[in-house]
Amino acid sequence: MLERRPVHLALKILNIQQDDLVLCQDFTFVATINPVLYEKAVPILIDSEPDTLNMCPSALRKAIVENIAQGKKPKSVIAVHLYGMPAKIRQIKKICDEFEIPLVEDAAEALGSKVRDQYVGTFGDISIFSFNGNKIITTSSGGALVTDNSEWADRARYMASQSKENVPYYQHNDIGYNYAMSNLSAGIGCGQMEVLQERIDARRSIYARYEEAFAEVEGITFQQEYGFNLSNRWLSTIRFDCRFGDAFPFDLKKALDREGIEIRNMWKPMHLQPICSGLEKVSTKSRMLTEELFYSGICLPSGSALTKDEQEKVIDSIKKKVYGHHSEFSIPARHSVV
Numbered sequence: 001m002l003e004r005r006p007v008h009l010a011l012k013i014l015n016i017q018q019d020d021l022v023l024c025q026d027f028t029f030v031a032t033i034n035p036v037l038y039e040k041a042v043p044i045l046i047d048s049e050p051d052t053l054n055m056c057p058s059a060l061r062k063a064i065v066e067n068i069a070q071g072k073k074p075k076s077v078i079a080v081h082l083y084g085m086p087a088k089i090r091q092i093k094k095i096c097d098e099f100e101i102p103l104v105e106d107a108a109e110a111l112g113s114k115v116r117d118q119y120v121g122t123f124g125d126i127s128i129f130s131f132n133g134n135k136i137i138t139t140s141s142g143g144a145l146v147t148d149n150s151e152w153a154d155r156a157r158y159m160a161s162q163s164k165e166n167v168p169y170y171q172h173n174d175i176g177y178n179y180a181m182s183n184l185s186a187g188i189g190c191g192q193m194e195v196l197q198e199r200i201d202a203r204r205s206i207y208a209r210y211e212e213a214f215a216e217v218e219g220i221t222f223q224q225e226y227g228f229n230l231s232n233r234w235l236s237t238i239r240f241d242c243r244f245g246d247a248f249p250f251d252l253k254k255a256l257d258r259e260g261i262e263i264r265n266m267w268k269p270m271h272l273q274p275i276c277s278g279l280e281k282v283s284t285k286s287r288m289l290t291e292e293l294f295y296s297g298i299c300l301p302s303g304s305a306l307t308k309d310e311q312e313k314v315i316d317s318i319k320k321k322v323y324g325h326h327s328e329f330s331i332p333a334r335h336s337v338v
């Protein structure tokens, strides 16, 4: 159903309360974490794996086992398909099922992406989509909550409309929310669904052009599709390997800003955010991969309306900076990333 705050509603349906543990992806946009904090529950931040840059199933298992051993069973897992790239969601779901922990699948950025033949947003016990202004299709704000559990679906509808009981007068036994999407927005969304495939095609060809253009550049790597997965390529991202140094993406952003080209740093991981200070983070490595991603990665201009000429300008500008950097430090032949 269509809702304005689907992640928050998902947590309310799962009855997440103060001090409950919620295992969250460390590498995400803050919209995934904030609803956990609204409820005064405790996010535990799970590292990413290098194939999809999303939640690492081994780190997830480790976090579950360690917390259960300390007598605290996590109440929920929230996994994300970042930049449209499907996470290892089958493995994640299997682990959740094994420990009987409900999975919330945050497919906000990944409408239309697939794991083999199955669309993302259909793996979680509850899945959510976002139609916020910057997403691949938009209703200006809001999103959708998807579940096979009809009791939960009814509960979501009820809570989204101020928890009004089904009696002739206004009766409220639970705290409710004004989270229902307006008919006007929903109407826009229905129209947008018609252009979804076009948008995906456009974004996928933008990614393909970037990959082709940067393939020759030593030290640039791509967020490639893993296995037989398909990404909607909401955002095209690239990474600069360790030879460039931790400051390069930030310097590049400053330089391109001056030329009127907007690139973005990759998401700054949640464990580096002041609102998450002191929270437990779990990895199978000594340094969080999510931190490396922040210091090595950028999101390229990827809007469906980006023209070929605009994209070539972006490519030229980045190549100039990269080759400038290369010659300065005489970088040796390409080898694999950190």
Ligand SMILES: *Cc1c(COP(=O)(O)O)cnc(C)c1O
Residues within 6 Å of the ligand: 004, 005, 007, 028, 029, 031, 032, 080, 106, 108, 109, 130, 131, 132, 141, 142, 143
């Ligand atoms: C956009 C987004 C959301 C939802 O954001 P809203 O502004 O609440 O619609 C949730 N998770 C991720 C990863 C997102 O990118």
